[in-house]
Amino acid sequence: MKRFLFTVLTALALPSLAGAAALEQLPGETVLASIPAPIPAIPARQSARPLVCVDPGHPNTFNDGFAPVNGTNETRINWQVALRLESVLKAKGFDVLLTRHAEREFVENKDRARICNNGAVLAVHLHCESTPGTGFALYYPDRQGVYDYKNDPENGFKGPSELVRTDSRSLATVLANSMGGTLEGALKNRGVYGDSRTAVGSSQGALTFSIFSNIPTVTIEMVVLTNKKDAAFIKAEAGQQQMAQAIAAGIVSYTAR
Numbered sequence: 305m306k307r308f309l310f311t312v313l314t315a316l317a318l319p320s321l322a323g324a325a326a327l328e329q330l331p332g333e334t335v336l337a338s339i340p341a342p343i344p345a346i347p348a349r350q351s352a353r354p355l356v357c358v359d360p361g362h363p364n365t366f367n368d369g370f371a372p373v374n375g376t377n378e379t380r381i382n383w384q385v386a387l388r389l390e391s392v393l394k395a396k397g398f399d400v401l402l403t404r405h406a407e408r409e410f411v412e413n414k415d416r417a418r419i420c421n422n423g424a425v426l427a428v429h430l431h432c433e434s435t436p437g438t439g440f441a442l443y444y445p446d447r448q449g450v451y452d453y454k455n456d457p458e459n460g461f462k463g464p465s466e467l468v469r470t471d472s473r474s475l476a477t478v479l480a481n482s483m484g485g486t487l488e489g490a491l492k493n494r495g496v497y498g499d500s501r502t503a504v505g506s507s508q509g510a511l512t513f514s515i516f517s518n519i520p521t522v523t524i525e526m527v528v529l530t531n532k533k534d535a536a537f538i539k540a541e542a543g544q545q546q547m548a549q550a551i552a553a554g555i556v557s558y559t560a561r
């Protein structure tokens with residue numbers, strides 16, 4: 305039994321494909337079937353710098369984010385701002401974990417949370433809205449949610465914890481203040497809301513990557529991409545840089561408390 309456990313643990317520590325192959329060769333299908341699918345392997349950290357998880361939203365099962373909007377698309381904008389935010393945060397003394405490594409890399413929302421849980425002190429999920437109105441808004445998990453995806457073996461998973469919810473609310477408030485200052489005159493501050501105000505959050509109780517999060521987590525709807533003025537701002541390099549600086553300033557404030 306000891307030897308079996310050791311083999312399983314060794315296999316889990318391997319990069320995902322090698323791990324999956326090794327697991328399939330072991331006896332005991334019922335035990336193996338209960339092991340969740342491995343998330344991408346992340347090297348052990350050597351750095352003392354705080355690690356921030358930056359999640360450029362989409363593509364995932366429910367929305368690839370590729371629909372053309374005002375000469376761009378949401379997946380592209382999220383990716384471009386994420387790269388700028390990574391660079392600004394590194395210059396400010398942070399290490400950065402991105403949940404995807406290419407503009408169109410597909411990652412499920414629950415896996416985005418699990419990647420961020422792997423050593424990061426907080427997570428920001430970058431998105432753009434397609435609703436009436438203009439400006440940026442922030443969302444945090446205001447109640448426990450229940451993952452509702454019948455085709456997923458983790459259907460029914462509950463989270464996040466009360467501590468994560470409290471800390472996420474603080475992070476959202478600090479970020480909104482910082483962004484409001486840095487982006488004043490450029491983008492309207494639409495405020496801070498609970499996940500339960502979103503379409504997915506109203507049915508699940510929280511957004512999927514909030515449900516699976518073990519760390520403070522905030523969704524930033526950076527602009528209303530269907531608004532022409534907002535789209536022009538966030539398509540420009542200067543606007544993207546300003547957005548990255550606004551978010552980074554909030555992260556600096558939050559982690560310095």
Ligand SMILES: [Zn+2]
Pocket residue numbers: 361362369378430431432
């Ligand atoms: Zn989105």
